[in-house]
Amino acid sequence: MTSFERFYAVIKRIPKGKVATYGQIARLAGLPRHARQVGFALAALPERARVPWQRVVNASGEVSAREHPNSQAIQRVMLEREKIEFDQRGRISLAGFQWKVRERRTARPS
DNA sequence: AAACTGACTAATA
């Protein structure tokens, strides 16, 4: 399994209406400090893949810039369509919209 | 094989 596929698997679990950061994806995939690789994986993502790539934003809660600015706008529209709100500066409140998930846990909490 | 390149981040000023 490639690291890309591990990232995709995590991203697929992001619920509609929530977002996750690149670093968060990397950590959940078991590959800490691979945030940049996550972005790279998304850039390489084939259009046909059913991966909610639009739900991945940077640690500041904004849609990251990229080579083709167009898809950036598309991403925002897709998120707004999921009822995610942007402030005047184009940022999402992570406090309210970030996907919070329990990290892997080995022991059972009684 | 060495250099370059990011859809990144946390720390610092």
Add this chain to the structure above:
DNA sequence: CTATTAGCCAGTT
């Protein structure tokens, strides 16, 4: 709050 910087690391040249 914004701007800069130094880490980061696999895929591409």
